[in-house]
Amino acid sequence: MFGSVPKNLWGKRIEPDDENCIPLVTRSLWITYGDRRILVDCGMGELWSEPQRRIHAIRNIPEADWGFDPESVTDLILTHLHFDHAGGNELVPNATMVVQKREWQAAQDPETAAKVGFFRADFDHGHPVKQVEGEHDLFGDGSVICIPTYGHTPGHQSLKVRTEAGEIVITGDACYFCRTLRERRLPRFVYDREQMLASLDRLEALEKSGARLFFGHDPDFWKNVPQAPVPAF
Numbered sequence: 001m002f003g004s005v006p007k008n009l010w011g012k013r014i015e016p017d018d019e020n021c022i023p024l025v026t027r028s029l030w031i032t033y034g035d036r037r038i039l040v041d042c043g044m045g046e047l048w049s050e051p052q053r054r055i056h057a058i059r060n061i062p063e064a065d066w067g068f069d070p071e072s073v074t075d076l077i078l079t080h081l082h083f084d085h086a087g088g089n090e091l092v093p094n095a096t097m098v099v100q101k102r103e104w105q106a107a108q109d110p111e112t113a114a115k116v117g118f119f120r121a122d123f124d125h126g127h128p129v130k131q132v133e134g135e136h137d138l139f140g141d142g143s144v145i146c147i148p149t150y151g152h153t154p155g156h157q158s159l160k161v162r163t164e165a166g167e168i169v170i171t172g173d174a175c176y177f178c179r180t181l182r183e184r185r186l187p188r189f190v191y192d193r194e195q196m197l198a199s200l201d202r203l204e205a206l207e208k209s210g211a212r213l214f215f216g217h218d219p220d221f222w223k224n225v226p227q228a229p230v231p232a233f
Protein backbone atom coordinates (compact mmCIF):
# COMPACT_ATOMS: atom_id res chain seq x y z
CA MET A 1 0.00 0.00 0.00
CA PHE A 2 2.76 2.47 0.93
CA GLY A 3 5.50 1.19 -1.36
CA SER A 4 8.97 2.08 -0.12
CA VAL A 5 7.75 4.51 2.57
CA PRO A 6 9.04 3.17 5.92
CA LYS A 7 6.50 1.84 8.43
CA ASN A 8 7.59 4.30 11.12
CA LEU A 9 6.28 7.09 8.85
CA TRP A 10 2.98 5.63 7.61
CA GLY A 11 2.35 3.86 10.94
CA LYS A 12 1.88 7.27 12.60
CA ARG A 13 -1.17 7.91 10.47
CA ILE A 14 -2.73 4.46 10.22
CA GLU A 15 -2.18 1.89 12.95
CA PRO A 16 -1.21 -1.54 11.51
CA ASP A 17 -2.22 -4.82 13.18
CA ASP A 18 0.21 -7.62 14.16
CA GLU A 19 0.38 -8.77 10.53
CA ASN A 20 1.16 -5.21 9.32
CA CYS A 21 -2.30 -5.02 7.76
CA ILE A 22 -4.35 -1.83 7.75
CA PRO A 23 -8.15 -1.77 7.44
CA LEU A 24 -9.56 -0.81 4.03
CA VAL A 25 -13.12 -1.24 2.84
CA THR A 26 -14.55 -1.77 -0.62
CA ARG A 27 -18.25 -1.06 -0.88
CA SER A 28 -20.79 -1.35 -3.67
CA LEU A 29 -23.97 0.65 -4.09
CA TRP A 30 -27.24 -1.05 -5.05
CA ILE A 31 -29.80 1.19 -6.78
CA THR A 32 -33.29 0.34 -7.98
CA TYR A 33 -34.73 2.57 -10.69
CA GLY A 34 -38.00 1.45 -12.32
CA ASP A 35 -37.28 -2.02 -13.60
CA ARG A 36 -33.51 -1.42 -13.59
CA ARG A 37 -31.32 -3.07 -10.98
CA ILE A 38 -28.06 -1.20 -10.79
CA LEU A 39 -24.85 -2.14 -9.04
CA VAL A 40 -22.04 0.39 -8.68
CA ASP A 41 -18.69 -1.44 -8.42
CA CYS A 42 -18.56 -5.03 -7.29
CA GLY A 43 -15.58 -5.49 -4.98
CA MET A 44 -12.80 -8.05 -5.17
CA GLY A 45 -14.83 -11.10 -6.18
CA GLU A 46 -13.99 -14.69 -5.36
CA LEU A 47 -11.19 -15.49 -7.81
CA TRP A 48 -8.52 -15.58 -5.10
CA SER A 49 -6.33 -18.44 -3.94
CA GLU A 50 -6.18 -19.28 -0.23
CA PRO A 51 -2.63 -17.83 0.17
CA GLN A 52 -3.78 -14.59 -1.53
CA ARG A 53 -6.80 -14.36 0.77
CA ARG A 54 -4.53 -14.82 3.76
CA ILE A 55 -1.88 -12.31 2.67
CA HIS A 56 -4.42 -9.60 1.88
CA ALA A 57 -6.73 -10.62 4.75
CA ILE A 58 -9.69 -10.57 2.32
CA ARG A 59 -13.03 -10.80 4.09
CA ASN A 60 -15.82 -10.90 1.55
CA ILE A 61 -19.41 -10.43 2.65
CA PRO A 62 -21.35 -13.69 2.10
CA GLU A 63 -23.81 -13.57 -0.80
CA ALA A 64 -26.71 -14.32 1.58
CA ASP A 65 -26.10 -10.88 3.17
CA TRP A 66 -25.93 -8.86 -0.05
CA GLY A 67 -29.64 -8.14 -0.06
CA PHE A 68 -30.04 -8.68 -3.82
CA ASP A 69 -29.80 -11.43 -6.43
CA PRO A 70 -26.64 -10.88 -8.54
CA GLU A 71 -28.37 -12.47 -11.55
CA SER A 72 -30.99 -9.70 -11.47
CA VAL A 73 -28.46 -6.88 -11.99
CA THR A 74 -29.20 -5.06 -15.28
CA ASP A 75 -26.55 -2.33 -15.11
CA LEU A 76 -23.07 -2.70 -13.63
CA ILE A 77 -21.53 0.76 -13.35
CA LEU A 78 -17.80 0.66 -12.67
CA THR A 79 -15.87 3.62 -11.35
CA HIS A 80 -12.79 2.01 -12.89
CA LEU A 81 -11.31 -1.37 -13.80
CA HIS A 82 -9.02 -2.15 -10.87
CA PHE A 83 -9.40 -5.55 -9.21
CA ASP A 84 -10.97 -4.22 -6.02
CA HIS A 85 -13.81 -2.60 -7.99
CA ALA A 86 -14.27 -4.92 -10.98
CA GLY A 87 -13.02 -8.21 -9.48
CA GLY A 88 -16.59 -9.30 -8.81
CA ASN A 89 -17.71 -8.87 -12.44
CA GLU A 90 -17.93 -12.62 -12.94
CA LEU A 91 -20.53 -12.83 -10.16
CA VAL A 92 -22.93 -10.52 -12.04
CA PRO A 93 -23.59 -12.42 -15.28
CA ASN A 94 -26.54 -10.62 -16.89
CA ALA A 95 -25.58 -6.95 -16.62
CA THR A 96 -24.40 -4.40 -19.12
CA MET A 97 -21.16 -2.85 -17.90
CA VAL A 98 -21.03 0.96 -17.90
CA VAL A 99 -17.54 2.49 -18.01
CA GLN A 100 -15.89 5.56 -19.43
CA LYS A 101 -14.70 5.04 -23.01
CA ARG A 102 -11.17 6.16 -22.20
CA GLU A 103 -11.00 3.65 -19.32
CA TRP A 104 -12.10 0.81 -21.58
CA GLN A 105 -9.69 1.86 -24.31
CA ALA A 106 -6.79 2.06 -21.84
CA ALA A 107 -7.57 -1.49 -20.77
CA GLN A 108 -7.34 -2.70 -24.40
CA ASP A 109 -3.80 -1.38 -24.80
CA PRO A 110 -1.38 -3.90 -23.22
CA GLU A 111 1.27 -1.31 -22.38
CA THR A 112 -1.14 1.10 -20.68
CA ALA A 113 -2.99 -1.75 -18.97
CA ALA A 114 0.26 -3.05 -17.46
CA LYS A 115 1.26 0.43 -16.32
CA VAL A 116 -2.12 1.15 -14.73
CA GLY A 117 -2.62 -2.30 -13.22
CA PHE A 118 -5.56 -3.59 -15.26
CA PHE A 119 -5.92 -7.37 -15.51
CA ARG A 120 -8.33 -8.80 -18.03
CA ALA A 121 -9.16 -11.74 -15.74
CA ASP A 122 -10.73 -9.27 -13.28
CA PHE A 123 -13.06 -7.34 -15.51
CA ASP A 124 -13.49 -9.13 -18.84
CA HIS A 125 -16.19 -11.78 -18.52
CA GLY A 126 -18.01 -11.06 -21.78
CA HIS A 127 -20.51 -8.46 -20.53
CA PRO A 128 -21.93 -6.05 -23.10
CA VAL A 129 -20.03 -2.79 -22.53
CA LYS A 130 -21.64 0.64 -22.68
CA GLN A 131 -18.85 3.18 -23.09
CA VAL A 132 -19.81 6.67 -21.94
CA GLU A 133 -17.83 9.83 -22.63
CA GLY A 134 -17.40 12.43 -19.92
CA GLU A 135 -20.46 13.53 -17.95
CA HIS A 136 -23.35 11.25 -18.85
CA ASP A 137 -26.92 11.28 -17.56
CA LEU A 138 -27.76 7.57 -17.67
CA PHE A 139 -31.55 7.82 -17.68
CA GLY A 140 -31.91 11.37 -18.97
CA ASP A 141 -33.66 12.65 -15.85
CA GLY A 142 -30.75 13.59 -13.59
CA SER A 143 -31.22 10.64 -11.26
CA VAL A 144 -27.95 8.80 -12.03
CA ILE A 145 -25.11 10.76 -13.62
CA CYS A 146 -21.60 9.55 -14.48
CA ILE A 147 -19.09 12.24 -13.53
CA PRO A 148 -15.62 12.03 -15.07
CA THR A 149 -12.99 12.10 -12.32
CA TYR A 150 -9.90 11.06 -14.25
CA GLY A 151 -6.47 10.76 -12.69
CA HIS A 152 -6.43 7.67 -10.48
CA THR A 153 -6.79 5.75 -13.75
CA PRO A 154 -7.13 7.12 -17.32
CA GLY A 155 -10.93 7.06 -17.30
CA HIS A 156 -12.01 6.90 -13.67
CA GLN A 157 -15.57 8.10 -13.07
CA SER A 158 -17.63 8.97 -10.02
CA LEU A 159 -21.39 8.66 -9.81
CA LYS A 160 -23.90 11.28 -8.71
CA VAL A 161 -27.17 9.77 -7.53
CA ARG A 162 -30.37 11.57 -6.56
CA THR A 163 -31.92 9.89 -3.53
CA GLU A 164 -34.88 10.74 -1.31
CA ALA A 165 -32.32 11.99 1.21
CA GLY A 166 -30.61 14.31 -1.29
CA GLU A 167 -27.75 13.93 -3.74
CA ILE A 168 -24.83 11.63 -3.07
CA VAL A 169 -21.60 11.11 -4.99
CA ILE A 170 -19.82 7.77 -5.06
CA THR A 171 -16.23 8.91 -5.45
CA GLY A 172 -14.59 5.50 -5.94
CA ASP A 173 -10.82 5.91 -5.95
CA ALA A 174 -10.91 9.54 -7.04
CA CYS A 175 -11.01 10.07 -3.28
CA TYR A 176 -9.92 7.06 -1.17
CA PHE A 177 -10.34 8.77 2.19
CA CYS A 178 -12.01 11.88 3.53
CA ARG A 179 -8.58 13.35 4.21
CA THR A 180 -7.55 12.81 0.58
CA LEU A 181 -9.97 15.64 -0.16
CA ARG A 182 -9.29 17.81 2.89
CA GLU A 183 -5.48 17.62 2.69
CA ARG A 184 -5.05 16.98 -1.07
CA ARG A 185 -2.88 14.05 -0.01
CA LEU A 186 -2.63 11.84 -3.07
CA PRO A 187 -2.03 8.09 -2.83
CA ARG A 188 1.17 6.45 -4.07
CA PHE A 189 -0.54 5.12 -7.18
CA VAL A 190 -1.67 7.95 -9.45
CA TYR A 191 -1.94 7.71 -13.22
CA ASP A 192 -2.14 11.46 -13.75
CA ARG A 193 -1.49 13.70 -10.76
CA GLU A 194 -2.79 16.94 -12.29
CA GLN A 195 -6.02 15.31 -13.41
CA MET A 196 -6.52 13.72 -10.01
CA LEU A 197 -6.11 17.09 -8.29
CA ALA A 198 -8.61 18.62 -10.75
CA SER A 199 -11.01 15.76 -9.96
CA LEU A 200 -10.71 16.51 -6.24
CA ASP A 201 -11.58 20.15 -7.00
CA ARG A 202 -14.63 18.95 -8.89
CA LEU A 203 -15.72 16.68 -6.04
CA GLU A 204 -15.24 19.49 -3.55
CA ALA A 205 -17.44 21.75 -5.68
CA LEU A 206 -20.15 19.07 -5.70
CA GLU A 207 -19.89 18.82 -1.92
CA LYS A 208 -20.20 22.61 -1.59
CA SER A 209 -23.33 22.49 -3.76
CA GLY A 210 -24.92 20.16 -1.19
CA ALA A 211 -24.05 16.62 -2.34
CA ARG A 212 -22.82 14.12 0.21
CA LEU A 213 -19.57 12.45 -0.83
CA PHE A 214 -18.98 8.74 -0.25
CA PHE A 215 -15.27 8.06 0.16
CA GLY A 216 -14.11 4.87 -1.57
CA HIS A 217 -11.94 3.06 0.97
CA ASP A 218 -12.39 5.05 4.19
CA PRO A 219 -13.24 2.64 7.06
CA ASP A 220 -14.15 5.50 9.42
CA PHE A 221 -16.59 7.01 6.94
CA TRP A 222 -18.35 3.70 6.30
CA LYS A 223 -18.81 3.04 10.03
CA ASN A 224 -21.62 5.61 9.93
CA VAL A 225 -23.38 4.43 6.78
CA PRO A 226 -26.17 1.82 7.06
CA GLN A 227 -25.26 -1.19 4.95
CA ALA A 228 -27.16 -4.11 3.34
CA PRO A 229 -29.56 -5.50 4.11
CA VAL A 230 -30.43 -2.14 5.74
CA PRO A 231 -31.10 0.56 3.08
CA ALA A 232 -28.66 3.48 3.24
CA PHE A 233 -31.50 5.94 2.50
Ligand SMILES: [Zn+2]
Residues within 6 Å of the ligand: 082, 084, 085, 173, 216, 217
Ligand atom coordinates in the same frame (compact mmCIF):
# COMPACT_ATOMS: atom_id res chain seq x y z
ZN1 LIG B 1 -9.80 0.84 -5.04
